[in-house]
Amino acid sequence: MNPVAALATLAIAALTGLVVHLRARRYGADERGDPETAGNLRRLQRVGVVAGWLVGTAVGLGFDTPTTGTALVAGVAPWLGAAAAGAVGTGLALAVPAVLAALAARLGALPLQRTVERLTPTYGEVLRFELERATASVVGLSLAALVVAVVPDGWPRIGAAVALGAGATLGTPAWLVLTHRARRPTGAETAAVAAALPDSVSLLVVEGGPAGLSAVAAGVAPGPRYVFVDATLFALLGDAEVRAVVAHEVGHHRHGHVAARYALLVGAVVPLLAVAEFAPSLLVPVLPVVAVYGLGALVAVRRMELTADDHALANGGAALADSLETLLGLGYLRAAAGGPARLLAVHPPLIDRIERARSTDGQTGQ
Known part of the structure; x- marks a missing residue:
C-alpha cells in the first residue's frame, strides 16, 4: 500500500477520534442530565463513524486503494482469479476506513461514556x-464478495446472493456470539426471565464491551432461536421489566418476524439484481x-414491533x-425522529x- 495513503488513512481516523473526544467533553460540561448526554454520545459516535468512513474512503479512492x-489479494491468493481478487480487494479498501473510524469514535467517546452509561470497560477491552x-465483519463481507464474484452471471449469481442472505440470517446468532461476546445466563438471570422464555428459545447475555443493542431476536426455525440481552439491563431494570424486554423479543420469534424481515429484503433485492x-x-x-416498496416494507416492520x-x-x-x-431515560433507546424521517x-x-402499552394494559386490567 502507498505509504502516503496509509498515513493519510490513519491520520483521518486519529482526527475522527480527537473530534469525537473534544465534542464529548463539551457534552460532559453541559448542565444536562445523564440520559440526554448518553443519547448525545451515541449519536456523536454514529456521526463520527459515518464522517470518518466517508472522508477516509474518499482519500483512499484518491490514492486508488481498490487497485x-x-x-494484495491477488498476491496472497493467486488462485482466486482476477474477478474474485478485485471484489475482495475493493471490499477491503472500503472496509478499512470504516473499521478505523468506528474504533476511533468509540475510543474518543469512552472516557465520558464510562461515566454516563455506568460502564467500566478499559481501553484495551474496547480495542x-x-x-x-x-475482523468478523470484514471476513464475512469478503467471503460474500468472493462467492458472488466467482459465481456465473445471471440467475446463478442472483441465487447465490439470496443464498448468502439466507445463510447470514441463519448464522446471525453465531455472528453475535463472536462479535458481541455473548455468554450463557447466570442462574439469577435465568430465573428473572424464565416466565417469558419458552423452551424453544434460548437466552444469551451480551457481556464485555459496547453491545450496540439492548435486546434482539436472532435465529429462525427449524434452527436454534435466541434472545440476546445486554447484561447491563439486568442491573438497570427490575426483574419484571427485563422479563418484558425478553417477552417482546420472544414475540418476534412466535410470529416469525426474523424470517419475514429477510423475505421483505429479498423482495427488494432480487428485482434490483x-x-x-x-x-x-x-x-x-x-x-x-x-x-x-421499501417504504411499504418499513411499515410492515414497524407493525411487527407492535405485534411483539x-x-x-x-x-x-x-x-x-x-x-x-x-431505557429511554438512560439513553439506551431514543425517541423516533419527527417529520418525514419517521x-x-x-x-x-x-x-x-x-x-399504547399503558392503554392496552389498562384495558386488559378492566
Whole structure:
C-alpha cells in the first residue's frame, strides 16, 4: 500500500477520534442530565463513524486503494482469479476506513461514556472488542464478495446472493456470539426471565464491551432461536421489566418476524439484481418502484414491533411500558425522529409505544 495513503488513512481516523473526544467533553460540561448526554454520545459516535468512513474512503479512492487491495489479494491468493481478487480487494479498501473510524469514535467517546452509561470497560477491552467485531465483519463481507464474484452471471449469481442472505440470517446468532461476546445466563438471570422464555428459545447475555443493542431476536426455525440481552439491563431494570424486554423479543420469534424481515429484503433485492444482470438500462426507472416498496416494507416492520409489544403485554403487563421509559431515560433507546424521517424508521415512535402499552394494559386490567 502507498505509504502516503496509509498515513493519510490513519491520520483521518486519529482526527475522527480527537473530534469525537473534544465534542464529548463539551457534552460532559453541559448542565444536562445523564440520559440526554448518553443519547448525545451515541449519536456523536454514529456521526463520527459515518464522517470518518466517508472522508477516509474518499482519500483512499484518491490514492486508488481498490487497485492496491486487489493486487494484495491477488498476491496472497493467486488462485482466486482476477474477478474474485478485485471484489475482495475493493471490499477491503472500503472496509478499512470504516473499521478505523468506528474504533476511533468509540475510543474518543469512552472516557465520558464510562461515566454516563455506568460502564467500566478499559481501553484495551474496547480495542480488543472492536477489532474482534471488525475482523468478523470484514471476513464475512469478503467471503460474500468472493462467492458472488466467482459465481456465473445471471440467475446463478442472483441465487447465490439470496443464498448468502439466507445463510447470514441463519448464522446471525453465531455472528453475535463472536462479535458481541455473548455468554450463557447466570442462574439469577435465568430465573428473572424464565416466565417469558419458552423452551424453544434460548437466552444469551451480551457481556464485555459496547453491545450496540439492548435486546434482539436472532435465529429462525427449524434452527436454534435466541434472545440476546445486554447484561447491563439486568442491573438497570427490575426483574419484571427485563422479563418484558425478553417477552417482546420472544414475540418476534412466535410470529416469525426474523424470517419475514429477510423475505421483505429479498423482495427488494432480487428485482434490483435481476434488472442489473439482464437489463441494466432499466435500473434507474426501477429504483423509484423499489423505493416505494421499501417504504411499504418499513411499515410492515414497524407493525411487527407492535405485534411483539402485544406479546410482551400478554406476558408482562405494564412492565413493558416501565422498561421502555427507563431505557429511554438512560439513553439506551431514543425517541423516533419527527417529520418525514419517521417514514424511514424501523421502530414506531417510542412515546407512542409507551402510551399504547399503558392503554392496552389498562384495558386488559378492566
